[in-house]
Amino acid sequence: MHxxxxxxxxxxxxxxxxxxxxxxxxxxxxxxxxxxxxxxxxVIHGPRDHLLGFHDVEHPVALQIGGSDPAKLAQATEIGxxxxxxxxxxxxxxxxxxxxxxxxxxxxxxxxxxxxxCFRAMAGATDAEVTVKCRLGIDDQDVHVEFxxxxxxxxxxxxxxxxxxxxxxxxxxxxxKDNRTIPPIDYELVHAMKARFPELEIIVNGQLTDVxxxxxxxxxxxxxxxxxxxxxxxxxxxxxxxARWFGGAVFQPSRFEIAERLIGYAESQEDSDRxxxxxxxxVMGLFAGEPGARLWRRTLSENLSKKLPPSQILGEGLSAxxxxxxxx
Numbered sequence: 001m002h003x004x005x006x007x008x009x010x011x012x013x014x015x016x017x018x019x020x021x022x023x024x025x026x027x028x029x030x031x032x033x034x035x036x037x038x039x040x041x042x043v044i045h046g047p048r049d050h051l052l053g054f055h056d057v058e059h060p061v062a063l064q065i066g067g068s069d070p071a072k073l074a075q076a077t078e079i080g081x082x083x084x085x086x087x088x089x090x091x092x093x094x095x096x097x098x099x100x101x102x103x104x105x106x107x108x109x110x111x112x113x114x115x116x117x118c119f120r121a122m123a124g125a126t127d128a129e130v131t132v133k134c135r136l137g138i139d140d141q142d143v144h145v146e147f148x149x150x151x152x153x154x155x156x157x158x159x160x161x162x163x164x165x166x167x168x169x170x171x172x173x174x175x176x177k178d179n180r181t182i183p184p185i186d187y188e189l190v191h192a193m194k195a196r197f198p199e200l201e202i203i204v205n206g207q208l209t210d211v212x213x214x215x216x217x218x219x220x221x222x223x224x225x226x227x228x229x230x231x232x233x234x235x236x237x238x239x240x241x242x243a244r245w246f247g248g249a250v251f252q253p254s255r256f257e258i259a260e261r262l263i264g265y266a267e268s269q270e271d272s273d274r275x276x277x278x279x280x281x282x283v284m285g286l287f288a289g290e291p292g293a294r295l296w297r298r299t300l301s302e303n304l305s306k307k308l309p310p311s312q313i314l315g316e317g318l319s320a321x322x323x324x325x326x327x328x
Contacts, residue, residue, distance in 0.1 A: 006224030
């Protein structure tokens with residue numbers, strides 16, 4: 001178990017790619033970053049360097065894997081951990097149609113013994129930390145009965161760290177998007193699990209808006225907090241993490257300086273990596289809540305549609321907001 005709180009940014013499909021993680025690392029040294037979920041079969045058979053490669057600056061960084069076949073998960077874990085990840089995480093929370101069809105993600109909340117088998121196989125394949133990210137339950141499950149059983153069963157297989165998205169997943173009747181917002185948040189049940197299983201590391205995820213809110217939610221015994229959409233839409237909240245929980249200095253670089261770093265990063269990547277253009281949408285929220293935020297977003301969007309190089313798009317955005325600031 002970690003002695004300091006485990007603060008992280010959630011694995012989010014189409015969001016937390018290597019470019020997004022590089023950006024987030026500029027804002028916090030200690031926040032743990034996660035990959036998007038990678039299906040075990042893709043790790044085994046797909047383009048590994050593209051799927052699993054990351055920049056050294058991203059540490060601490062975790063790989064999230066999806067699947068339900070213990071043997072395949074073990075193989076994928078061994079391969080993934082070989083890239084140097086600090087943690088390998090099993091996805092037991094994604095509610096998408098694809099994972100339902102493949103019998104993994106949130107569907108596994110109904111198959112705790114299988115999750116235990118999967119965890120055991122993964123942990124046996126690497127010396128890296130292996131964790132589980134889950135929901136409170138699915139559909140008509142009585143979470144006050146079934147969720148403790150789930151935790152107990154998977155913990156018996158050796159799992160010591162659970163990252164809990166503190167709401168159910170409704171696999172019947174709600175879209176994946178609605179599943180992120182409509183099922184009610186239940187932080188109290190997450191706290192109850194920590195009280196019941198004090199030896200486990202329990203990290204809460206779900207609807208955490210900023211560092212102050214996260215500190216309030218974990219107060220009383222939880223071991224950490226995982227930010228989801230807030231870290232993406234308002235990424236500057238990550239600049240408060242190091243000073244709040246890790247004894248670091250108050251963050252010094254300005255948003256303008258971060259934008260300059262982003263330009264340099266884009267220049268270093270865009271000739272060799274066609275996915276670098278994704279960086280533009282990842283940084284739309286850099287100036288969120290600040291004067292000129294709308295101008296920044298609009299300038300990036302308009303220049304993105306012109307298919308300019310990412311570094312040039314960011315340069316145009318920075319020039320526009322600097323001119324706005326001087327005129328204000």
